[in-house]
Amino acid sequence: MHASCLLSAAGFEAARALPGQGKRAAVHGHSFRVLARADVTHIDGKNLHDALRHIVAPLDYSDLNRLLPATDDLSVARHIANALPSPAALQLQSAPDRGVMLENGTALAWLATRFEAAHHLPHVPAGHKCGRLHGHGFGVRLVADAAQCDHARLEAAWAPLFARLNHAYLNDIAGLANPTSEVIALWMFGQLRDAGLDGLRWVEVRETHTAGSQYDGQRFRIWKEQHFESAVPFDDSGHYTGHSYLVRLLLTGGLDKTMGWLLDFGDVKDRFKPLYRQLDHNPLDKLAGVRDGHSQSVAEWVHAHLSPLVPELSRIDLMENEESGVSLMFHEDMRWPLL
Secondary structure, eight states: OOEEEEEEEEEEEEEOOOOSGGGGGGGGEEEEEEEEETTTTTTHHHHHHHHHHHHOOOOOOTTTHHHHOSSSHHHHHHHHHHSSSSSOOEEEEEETTTTEETTEEEEEEEEEEEEEEOOOOTTSSTGGGGGEEEEEEEEEEEEEEEETTHHHHHHHHHHHHHHHHHTGGGGGGGTTTSSOHHHHHHHHHHHHHHHTOEEEEEEEEEEEEEEEEEEEEEEEEEEEEEEEEEEEESSSSOOOOEEEEEEEEEEEEOOOOTTTTSSSHHHHHHHHHHHHHHTTBHHHHHHHHOTTTTTHHHHHHHHHHTTTTTTTEEEEEEESSEEEEEEEEEEGGGOOOOO
């Protein structure tokens, strides 16, 4: 059994002033992006997308202080969520490095940041590329309960970690002798918790733009993304259109005590490769069991063929473009949002 959800995104440009927040107290502008996720039993994809666009349209190129009683991130997100015709989880990005999330009555604040560092993985098999000294521009996202922690506190908590990690050789740092992304996320979570950061919910670490890990104090989750280019039926007359799809494979489980990872990102990609060849540069409606190339049906096809090869698979996100997609979730704890 799985939960099927629709994903819809929209953006708008707006100005606002945030009283009592230093330079932010002056009127300044933002490029906002909203991502909504709603259960398919409550609304269909077109209605969700149309509703979201209708709600943000009056906000576009506006002074939010003239439209809303409060213009902080949470207030803007709640305004949008309350106007949707059905319950939905919502993520609002107000700047490239920050935003908020709303889900089931919970409000979260998040901060995205990064650091540059070198490392190697000492326990990989001989010849594995990660066994060589190399480095990454690591992406990091810190997520906390918005009632206990705001963006300023997240920035302050991150500063000492950045000073230790940036331009460092991670293997030399106590606790990071085997610095996989999962181990780094675990280490960061412990450091932030021990430093007294209230309300910390989880830490995400991205090694690349397409792969990363998350730790929430109890569970490890990883994801691997890939793009494919495919055709789908456009109308009842046999015409086709096409999309540049993004598929995000999400896994949950425990760490291999020797390797320090849930599963090698390269292994996830290799196990998906036979399916990728069938998806990429092909008409999706010709896949056995796929109904009219519909995104939900394609995601279900991926799950049916990939889950025997990747038993840790817990969620599949399939975006047909930057504004619409579907999400299949096989564990309740995978209802966490991603950018």
